Amino acid sequence: MRYLFISHDAMTDSAIAAPAATPRPFPWRRLALDAAALAVLIVICALIITYAFGNGSQFLRNLAISACIGSIAFSIIDGVRLWVWRDERRPHWLAFAALVGVGVVAGQVLGARLAGLLLGMELRELHTLGTTRTSGMLLFTLLTTGGASLYYTSRDRLIRAQAAAAQEKARAEAIERQALQAQLQLLQAQIEPHMLFNTLANLQGLIALDPARAQRMLDQLIQFLRGTLSSSRAETTTLAQEFALQEAYLGLMAVRMGERLTYSFDLPEALRGQRIPPMLLQPLVENAIAHGLEPTIAGGHVTVAARRDGDRLVLSVTDDGRGPDAGPGKEGTNVGLANTRERVKALFGARADVTLAANPGGGAIASIVLPIDQP
Amino acid sequence: MNDKTTALIAEDEPILAATLAATLGRLWPELAIVASVGHGQAALERALALQPDVLFLDIKMPGKTGLEAAEELAEQWPGSKPFPQVVFVTAYDDYAVQAFDNAAADYVLKPVSDERLARTVRRLKERLGTRPAGGGMDALLEQLRALVPATAPAARPERLSLIRAAVGNQVRMIPIGDVLYFEALDKYVNVVTCDGEALIRTSLKELLAQLDETCFWQVHRGTIVNSAAVLAAQRDELGKLTLQLRGRPEKVRVSPLYAHLFRQM
Numbered sequence: 241m242r243y244l245f246i247s248h249d250a251m252t253d254s255a256i257a258a259p260a261a262t263p264r265p266f267p268w269r270r271l272a273l274d275a276a277a278l279a280v281l282i283v284i285c286a287l288i289i290t291y292a293f294g295n296g297s298q299f300l301r302n303l304a305i306s307a308c309i310g311s312i313a314f315s316i317i318d319g320v321r322l323w324v325w326r327d328e329r330r331p332h333w334l335a336f337a338a339l340v341g342v343g344v345v346a347g348q349v350l351g352a353r354l355a356g357l358l359l360g361m362e363l364r365e366l367h368t369l370g371t372t373r374t375s376g377m378l379l380f381t382l383l384t385t386g387g388a389s390l391y392y393t394s395r396d397r398l399i400r401a402q403a404a405a406a407q408e409k410a411r412a413e414a415i416e417r418q419a420l421q422a423q424l425q426l427l428q429a430q431i432e433p434h435m436l437f438n439t440l441a442n443l444q445g446l447i448a449l450d451p452a453r454a455q456r457m458l459d460q461l462i463q464f465l466r467g468t469l470s471s472s473r474a475e476t477t478t479l480a481q482e483f484a485l486q487e488a489y490l491g492l493m494a495v496r497m498g499e500r501l502t503y504s505f506d507l508p509e510a511l512r513g514q515r516i517p518p519m520l521l522q523p524l525v526e527n528a529i530a531h532g533l534e535p536t537i538a539g540g541h542v543t544v545a546a547r548r549d550g551d552r553l554v555l556s557v558t559d560d561g562r563g564p565d566a567g568p569g570k571e572g573t574n575v576g577l578a579n580t581r582e583r584v585k586a587l588f589g590a591r592a593d594v595t596l597a598a599n600p601g602g603g604a605i606a607s608i609v610l611p612i613d614q615p
Numbered sequence: 616m617n618d619k620t621t622a623l624i625a626e627d628e629p630i631l632a633a634t635l636a637a638t639l640g641r642l643w644p645e646l647a648i649v650a651s652v653g654h655g656q657a658a659l660e661r662a663l664a665l666q667p668d669v670l671f672l673d674i675k676m677p678g679k680t681g682l683e684a685a686e687e688l689a690e691q692w693p694g695s696k697p698f699p700q701v702v703f704v705t706a707y708d709d710y711a712v713q714a715f716d717n718a719a720a721d722y723v724l725k726p727v728s729d730e731r732l733a734r735t736v737r738r739l740k741e742r743l744g745t746r747p748a749g750g751g752m753d754a755l756l757e758q759l760r761a762l763v764p765a766t767a768p769a770a771r772p773e774r775l776s777l778i779r780a781a782v783g784n785q786v787r788m789i790p791i792g793d794v795l796y797f798e799a800l801d802k803y804v805n806v807v808t809c810d811g812e813a814l815i816r817t818s819l820k821e822l823l824a825q826l827d828e829t830c831f832w833q834v835h836r837g838t839i840v841n842s843a844a845v846l847a848a849q850r851d852e853l854g855k856l857t858l859q860l861r862g863r864p865e866k867v868r869v870s871p872l873y874a875h876l877f878r879q880m
Contacts, residue, residue, distance in 0.1 A: 437706060437726070438706060441725045445726075448634065449633055449637065495630065497628065498629035500627075537678045539677075
């Protein structure tokens with residue numbers, strides 16, 4: 241199961257998570273929500289100043305002053321925060337503390353002056369730095385602003401965590417869906433009635449013509465059916481098992497195609513035990529035969545290989561048939577390749593890929609690249 | 616009928632070919648299998664060379680399908696010889712079995728059952744005994760006419776009114792009415808007008824689905840002709856039908872499959 245674990249770097253730029261390539265627009269909605277919370281806070285501050293610090297009179301005056309100071313401090317702090325860090329990244333605490341400091345002083349001085357202008361009175365003791373009253377009010381503004389900022393950032397952190405969890409959940413669901421889809425397709429495609437019919441037709445013929453060969457063919461069919469059934473239920477399989485399955489499949493195809501099909505395998509000893517998702521190779525081998533070799537009169541050769549390339553595992557199916565540009569060799573949407581690609585991208589993110597290219601020596605080469613766990 | 620009845624088997628899977636030959640050996644001991652080939656082109660060549668009485672043609676073969684091989688054989692068959700009886704061999708899903716039944720074609724399904732093949736053998740013997748000259752070909756053409764459209768894609772609602780063909784580094788716009796005929800060339804289709812030719816990358820089959828079938832007629836496996844551009848149809852000394860077009864010197868060949876389009880009124 242190590243192999244199916246999704247690491248964090250795979251999470252950041254996976255096929256399922258939305259890519260963060262484009263800069264996000266300014267979060268106006270977030271600013272509006274913050275402003276609504278601010279309005280509540282301003283009323284609370286005015287109440288505290290009027291009834292806790294003061295004598296219970298002049299509530300409206302205090303509300304106006306609170307509103308001016310709070311709005312300016314808020315505009316500077318929350319505006320800059322959302323502008324620089326948007327609502328998805330955490331600001332650095334030192335930068336943020338400096339921002340709060342600037343916001344508080346500016347809010348206190350400018351807000352008090354603005355309130356004075358609006359109310360038509362001089363509020364010198366509220367905006368001249370150095371007076372005791374100003375210092376006290378400054379401390380009060382700092383505390384409330386700091387508290388509000390803490391509230392905003394912690395709430396943002398929560399939202400970020402929720403978004404990450406939702407994304408993770410979506411990924412997990414997508415993987416589950418892919419796995420389920422792959423399983424269904426396996427059952428449909430692998431025990432494809434067409435293939436089974438053709439194989440049985442050959443078997444029927446061989447029983448009369450060459451009973452010993454018929455016996456061998458039947459053994460291969462049993463091995464193939466058993467392999468597809470067990471691997472469609474398992475989470476992972478080993479490369480050795482996957483190769484054995486392909487050997488059974490190609491063996492059956494070679495009986496059908498006679499001299500038109502030869503095949504070989506290249507599986508290094510060190511990779512035999514490597515675990516991979518089941519049935520990755522099947523659609524690629526089927527394509528090589530159906531689109532590459534079967535339509536040609538001469539037929540050809542299929543090579544199934546695995547190799548290690550640093551921290552990547554490269555599986556390849558090479559044929560010397562018609563090549564990838566020849567068009568489909570038989571009716572059928574070319575879903576095998578696309579499905580396999582989707583499947584590995586869902587499991588391993590951007591570190592995995594499935595490609596189909598022209599083989600320099602003629603024919604096609606289909607490759608699957610998977611991240612490999614370091615020994 | 617003192618010489619033995621002969622047959623050719625065309626089947627790309629060697630074991631199935633051997634099985635069919637063995638089963639025929641049991642059910643029809645006096646039938647001689649004179650050739651067993653693995654693809655359509657070989658079937659065509661060997662059938663022309665050996666002129667067997669019966670052909671067993673697998674539908675799905677590399678290169679040419681059994682239907683294409685039969686059609687070409689009808690085109691190239693020397694008129695003096697009786698045309699072979701054709702039996703199609705098909706896997707259960709290659710073609711709608713319904714189509715074969717509708718076409719009244721002789722066909723056997725893979726895996727071949729003795730019972731079914733025995734019935735086919737009886738029918739073949741009857742027909743070979745009372746064979747009118749050339750009757751075989753008419754029957755086959757009748758079957759192919761019913762079978763070939765069944766394998767063509769359904770006509771699409773949108774009609775092509777303009778062909779966009781790349782010529783050098785420009786895209787040439789050809790109004791569909793200007794096209795005299797379309798001719799299949801490997802992966803391309805050659806679009807022929809009065810004043811030139813251009814290649815488009817499509818298949819004749821796909822193209823046919825987008826054309827108005829009252830104006831554009833398929834006259835050959837590889838040719839669709841604008842009926843308004845046909846000046847005359849004539850038989851040459853070999854009995855092959857060709858078309859003379861307005862504004863082009865070359866003649867267009869008509870497959871026997873489509874000869875009925877040019878009968879006199």
